[in-house]
Structure formats: structure tokens, C-alpha cells
Amino acid sequence: xxxxxxxxxxxxxxxxxxxxxxxxxxxxxxxxxxxxxxxxxxxxxxxxxxxxxxxxxxxxxxxxxxxxxxxxxxxxxxxxxxxxxxxxxxxxxxxxxxxxxxxxxxxxxxxxxxxxxxxxxxxxxxxxxxxxxxxxxxxxxxxxxxxxxxxxxxxxxxxxxxxxxxxxxxxxxxxxxxxxxxxxxxxxxxxxxxxxxxxxxxxxxxxxxxxxxxxxxxxxxxxxxxxxxxxxxxxxxxxxxxxxxxxxxxxxxxxxxxxxxxxxxxxxxxxxxxxxxxxxxxxxxxxxxxxxxxxxxxxxxxxxxxxxxxxxxxxxxxxxxxxxxxxxxxxxxxxxxxxxxxxxxxxxxxxxxxxxxxxxxxxxxxxxxxxxxxxxxxxxxxxxxxxxxxxxxxxxxxxxxxxxxxxxxxxxxxxxxxxxxxxxxxxxxxxxxxxxxxxxxxxxxxxxxxxxxxxxxxxxxxxxxxxxxxxxxxxxxxxx
Numbered sequence: 001x002x003x004x005x006x007x008x009x010x011x012x013x014x015x016x017x018x019x020x021x022x023x024x025x026x027x028x029x030x031x032x033x034x035x036x037x038x039x040x041x042x043x044x045x046x047x048x049x050x051x052x053x054x055x056x057x058x059x060x061x062x063x064x065x066x067x068x069x070x071x072x073x074x075x076x077x078x079x080x081x082x083x084x085x086x087x088x089x090x091x092x093x094x095x096x097x098x099x100x101x102x103x104x105x106x107x108x109x110x111x112x113x114x115x116x117x118x119x120x121x122x123x124x125x126x127x128x129x130x131x132x133x134x135x136x137x138x139x140x141x142x143x144x145x146x147x148x149x150x151x152x153x154x155x156x157x158x159x160x161x162x163x164x165x166x167x168x169x170x171x172x173x174x175x176x177x178x179x180x181x182x183x184x185x186x187x188x189x190x191x192x193x194x195x196x197x198x199x200x201x202x203x204x205x206x207x208x209x210x211x212x213x214x215x216x217x218x219x220x221x222x223x224x225x226x227x228x229x230x231x232x233x234x235x236x237x238x239x240x241x242x243x244x245x246x247x248x249x250x251x252x253x254x255x256x257x258x259x260x261x262x263x264x265x266x267x268x269x270x271x272x273x274x275x276x277x278x279x280x281x282x283x284x285x286x287x288x289x290x291x292x293x294x295x296x297x298x299x300x301x302x303x304x305x306x307x308x309x310x311x312x313x314x315x316x317x318x319x320x321x322x323x324x325x326x327x328x329x330x331x332x333x334x335x336x337x338x339x340x341x342x343x344x345x346x347x348x349x350x351x352x353x354x355x356x357x358x359x360x361x362x363x364x365x366x367x368x369x370x371x372x373x374x375x376x377x378x379x380x381x382x383x384x385x386x387x388x389x390x391x392x393x394x395x396x397x398x399x400x401x402x403x404x405x406x407x408x409x410x411x412x413x414x415x416x417x418x419x420x421x422x423x424x425x426x427x428x429x430x431x432x433x434x435x436x437x438x439x440x441x442x443x444x445x446x447x448x449x450x451x452x453x454x455x456x457x458x459x460x461x462x463x464x465x466x467x468x469x470x471x472x473x474x475x476x477x478x479x480x
Contacts, residue, residue: 005062005064006064006065006069007064009055009060009062009064009069009071010064010069010071010123011048011051011055012048012049012051012052012079012083012119013048013116013119013120015044015047015048015051016044016045016048016112016113016115016116016119017116019040019041019044019047019112020044020109020112020113020116023037023040023041023044023105023108023109023112024105024106024109026040026105027104027105027106027109028105030105034094034097034098034103034104034105034107034108035094035103036105037105037108037109038090038091038093038094038107038108040108041090041108041109041111041112042087042090042091042108044112045083045086045087045090045112045115046083046087048079048083048115048119049079049080049083049084049087052076052079052080052083053076053080055071055076056073056076056077056080056471056474056475059073060072060073060076061073061478063125067125067126067187067189068124068125068126068128068129069120069123069124069125069126069129070123070124070125071123072478073474073475073477073478074122074252074255074256074475074476074478074479075119075122075123075252075256075478076475077325077471077472077474077475078122078248078249078252078325078328078475079118079119079122079123081248081328081329081332082115082118082119082122082245082248082249083115084332085241085244085245085248085332085336086111086112086114086115086241086245088240088244088336088449088453089111089237089238089240089241089244089245089336090108090111091445091449092237092240092340092343092445092446092449093107093237093238095443095445095446096235096236096237096343096443097147097148097235097237100148100150100151100235101148101150102147102148102149102150102151102235106143107144107147110140110143110144110147111140111144111241113136113140114136114137114140114141114144114241114245114246115245116136117132117133117134117135117136117137117138117139117140117249118133118137118245118246118248118249119133119249120132120133120136121133121134121137121249121250121252121253122248122249122252122253122256124253124256125187125188125189125256125260126186126187126188127176127179127180127186127187127188128186130176130253130257131169131172131173131176133249133253134169134172134217134253135169137246137249138165138169138217141161141165141242141246142158142161142162142165143158144234144238144241144242145157145158145161145162145230145233145234145238145242146158146159146234147234147235147238148234148235151233151235153232153233154233154234154235156229156233157229157230157231157232157233157234158233158234160226160229160230160233161226161230164216164225164226165216165226168212168213168216168217168223169213171209171212171213171216172209172210172212172213172214173213174209175205175206175207175208175209175210175211175212175213176206176209176210177206178202178203178205178206178209179191179203179206179207179210179261181202181206182194182200182202182203182206183195183203188256188257188260188261189260189261191261191262192260192261192262192263192264192265195262195264195265199265199268204268207262207265207268207269208272210257211254211258211269211272211273211276214250214253214254214257215276217246217250217253218247218250218251218254218306218309219247219280219299219302219303219306220276220277220279220280220303220306220307220310221276221279221280221282221283221284221303221307222276222279222283224280224283224284224303227299227300227302227303228287228291228296228299228300230242230299231243231295231296231298231299231302232293232295232296232299232354236295236339236342236343236352236354237339237343239295239298239299239339240335240336240339240340240343243298243299243302243335243336243339244332244335244336245332247302247306247328247331247332248328248332251306251309251324251328252328254313255313255321255324255479256479258273258313258316259316259321259479259480260479263316266316270314270316273310273313273314274314274404274407276307276310277307277308277309277310277311277313277314277407277411278307278407278410278411278414279307280303280304280306280307280310281304281307281308281411281414281415281418282307282414282417283300283303284300284301284302284303284304284305284306284307284418285300285304285414285415285417285418285420285421286417287300287303288300288301288304288418288421289417289420289421289424291356291421292355292356292357293354293355293356294342294345294354294355294356294359294425295342295354297356297421297425298335298338298339298342300421301335301338301380301418301421301422302335304418305327305331305335305380307411307414308327308391308392308395308411308415309324309327309328309331309395311395311396311398311399311404311407311408311411312324312327312394312395312398312399314399314402314404314407315395315398315399315401315402315404316402317398317401317402318473318476318477318479318480319397319398319401319476320395320398320399320402321476321479321480322394322398322469322472322473322475322476323391323394323395323397323398323472324395325472325475325476326390326391326394326468326469326472327391327392327394327395329391329468329472330379330387330388330390330391330457330461331391333453333456333457334376334379334380334388334453334457335380336453337372337375337376337450337453337454337456337457338373338376338377338380340446340449340450340453341369341372341373341376341450342354343443343446344369344438344443344446344447344450345358345359345369345438346438346442347437347438353437353438356424356425356428357428357435358435358437358438359373359425359428359429359435359438360428360429360432360433360434360435360437361429361430361432361433361434361435361436362428362429362434362438363429363430364434365434365436365438366438366440369438370429370430371454372450372451372454373425373426373429374425374426374429374430375454375457375458376453376454376457377422377423377425377426378422378426379457380422381415381418381419381422381423382415382419383419385459385462386457386458386459386461387456387457387458387459387461387462387464388457390461390462390465392415395411396408396411396412399411
């Protein structure tokens with residue numbers, strides 16, 4: 001394949017790469033250009049999403065750069081979702097960061113660079129490409145976590161994320177070297193062919209190390225330890241970004257490497273995924289019960305939802321992957337909505353209110369905000385008729401169809417534990433004595449965006465079942 005054809009396949013990444021360089025120069029030349037850079041960054045992400053959407057609609061399925069990069073329905077679906085999450089994260093950030101004294105033009109540039117890395121991750125068809133994309137995303141994320149330089153918690157979050165992220169990258173790299181050593185290739189298809197129906201002990205250890213490194217990136221137990229601290233310490237708009245777009249990218253990468261590289265060795269990784277899924281569901285649910293910080297509670301919610309997501313992967317079927325993709329779409333909407341509500345919890349002095357006690361009786365003082373927060377909490381719990389129920393049903397159905405009935409039963413039972421802490425938030429807002437600590441919302445962008453996302457996960461979301469199912473099935477089919 002010639003260079004021009006390869007460049008045509010990486011148009012989303014090219015748009016974002018050149019945009020990041022141009023916006024970085026603009027931010028350097030104009031110190032007060034934070035808002036302008038954010039608007040232009042949103043435009044760049046929308047443009048990249050349009051290119052990804054065109055490739056998805058055209059059914060593009062081709063490799064670029066001698067098989068290092070793959071553009072197919074699966075990668076383009078994931079990119080559209082990643083860019084959507086990044087756009088929302090940029091739209092809600094400026095005013096919040098401005099009040100913290102942390103709004104600078106570098107913020108949207110870092111988000112774009114992270115999105116470039118995530119795009120490379122989901123299109124990786126080789127271990128080398130995988131690692132390059134992962135590190136590009138991670139390096140930008142480390143800086144974003146500590147973006148509020150005057151906040152000790154943010155600096156601590158960035159340091160913890162960097163140290164543990166470096167450890168996870170080392171584990172991943174070691175696993176990749178083992179896989180290369182025992183198969184003689186870094187290409188996913190060549191790795192699958194080299195196993196020839198069997199997997200040796202050395203290759204199995206390589207697979208375990210790779211899965212461990214990727215489990216860190218998606219905050220799956222037992223590699224979840226960094227998540228509550230980083231989510232709590234990082235600025236809330238950054239946390240909203242971390243909880244959405246990188247989760248999509250790492251989950252898509254995990255799907256691609258297990259299905260494409262180890263698809264003929266399902267028995268080698270299926271049990272690992274099942275154990276990690278159940279641990280994430282249970283640890284996420286139990287860990288959230290005693291939390292008094294809403295940001296830490298949402299961090300454990302993220303761990304819990306990753307567990308449900310992995311049930312679809314454990315099925316190792318096309319329906320299971322399609323269910324995962326639907327779950328990712330709904331999860332991104334629910335999580336961004338939850339953090340948008342959290343960002344509107346400000347005291348009259350402008351200080352953020354992140355404690356559970358701060359929202360006591362919120363329904364009496366801020367009824368619309370409390371209603372939106374309750375919608376997201378009920379939806380995250382998977383309580384019908386809210387739309388969050390549908391993806392959980394899909395992953396459980398996929399597991400049962402694949403013969404994993406015990407896994408589905410345990411998952412359903414464990415989801416009851418998770419419902420407890422979501423309902424506790426609603427109980428505090430609607431049945432406790434009013435604390436009256438939250439002032440009226442003053443950010444129209446947050447109110448409008450939160451309202452639209454709340455409608456998306458309300459029963460109105462069920463109108464999206466058919467089109468969402470069709471595109472998810474098309475994306476999943478590209479891997480099989």
C-alpha cells in the first residue's frame with residue numbers, strides 16, 4: 001500500500017495532530033486564548049469525527065503502514081465515541097477551570113493529543129502501534145491529572161497516576177516482549193497464526209502481563225487502586241474526561257487484542273476476564289458503599305461498570321462484543337452526565353461541594369439539579385425504565401447465550417449491591433434534611449449539556465435501541 005493511501009486512512013489522526021500543533025502555537029502567542037483554543041479544539045474533534053463517520057458509513061476495512069494500523073468499522077465506531085466524549089469534556093471545562101485559576105490554552109491541546117493516542121490505540125493491529133498509542137494517550141493524561149498546579153491534591157493525583165501508569169506500561173511492555181519472543185511477530189494476525197491451536201506456558205505468561213497492563217488502563221480490579229485517588233484529586237472536568245474517553249479506547253484495545261490476536265485461544269483468556277469482571281463488580285460496589293466523597297463514589301462506580309462491560313467480552317462472541325459497544329455508549333453518556341451534575345454543586349463562595357452531606361435535601365433547594373442527578377444514578381444502577389438497564393440486559397444475555405450462565409447470575413446478584421450506593425445518593429437528596437449548601441447554577445453550558453444527557457438516558461433513550469444496535473453489530477462484525 002502506498003503512502004498516500006495510508007495517509008487517507010489516518011485522516012482523523014492527521015486532523016487532530018496538525019490542529020494540536022496549530023493550537024499550541026496559538027496558546028503560546030496569546031496567553032488569554034484559552035476559550036478560543038477550546039472552541040477550535042472542539043471544531044477539530046468534530047472534523048475528525050466526521051472523517052471517522054464517513055469511513056464507518058463507507059464500510060472501510062483496510063490496513064495502513066504495512067499492517068501497523070487498521071481502519072475498520074470497529075475502530076471508527078470507537079473513535080466517534082472517543083471524540084464525542086472529548087468534545088463534551090472540553091465544552092464543560094472552561095468556566096470550571098477558570099474559577100480554579102487553571103484555564104490555559106494547553107488544556108484543550110492536551111485533550112486533543114490524548115485523543116490522537118486513543119485513535120491510534122483502537123486502530124492498532126500490531127503491538128508496536130498499540131504501545132505508541134497507549135503512551136501518547138498516557139503522557140497527556142499525566143499532565144492533565146496535575147493540571148491545577150496550585151492544588152496539592154491535583155499534583156498528588158498526577159504523581160500517583162504517573163508512577164502507577166509507568167509500572168503498568170512496564171508490565172505491558174514485558175508481556176509484549178514475551179509474546180514477540182514466543183511467536184516471532186508483533187502483528188496481531190501473525191500472533192494468532194503462530195499459536196496454531198495451542199499456547200505454551202511462556203506465551204500464556206505474556207498474555208497475562210498484557211491483560212494486566214490493559215486492566216490498569218480500564219481501572220479493572222485488582223488493578224484499580226489508583227482510580228479513587230486520581231479521580232478525587234484531579235480537577236473535576238479532567239476526571240470526567242478520564243472516566244469516559246480513555247475508558248472507551250482501552251476497552252476497545254482490549255477487545256481487539258483478545259479477539260484478533262488470541263481469538264483462537266479463548267480458553268486461555270476467558271477465565272481471566274471472568275475473574276477480573278466479577279472482582280471489578282464486587283470491589284466497585286462494596287468500595288463505594290462507605291464513601292462520603294461523591295468523586296470517589298463515581299470512581300468506584302466506574303470500576304463497577306467496567307466489570308459489567310467485561311462480561312460481554314468474556315462471552316467471546318460477536319453478540320458479546322456488540323453488547324459491550326452499546327454498553328460503552330450508554331456508559332459514556334451516564335458518566336459524563338453524573339460528573340456534569342457534580343460540577344454544578346458549588347457553594348455560595350464558589351467552592352466545589354463534593355461531599356455526600358453537601359447534597360442533603362438538594363431536591364428542596366435545587367429540584368432540577370437533583371432530578372437530573374437522580375436520573376443518572378438510577379440509570380447507572382441499571383434500574384428500568386431508564387436506559388442504563390438496556391446495556392446490562394444485553395451483556396447478560398450475551399453471557400447466557402455463550403453458556404456462561406453462572407457468570408450472568410453472579411453478575412445480576414452483584415448488581416443489587418451496586419444499586420445500594422446509587423440509591424443512597426438519591427435518598428440523601430430527597431429524604432434528608434436540607435443542608436442548603438449548594439448555590440444556584442451559574443453555568444448555562446453545564447445545565448444545557450446535563451439536561452440533554454439526562455434525556456438521553458431517560459426512557460426516551462429506548463428510541464435509540466434499533467439504530468444503536470445496528471451500528472454496534474456492524475462494528476463488532478468487523479472483528480469476526
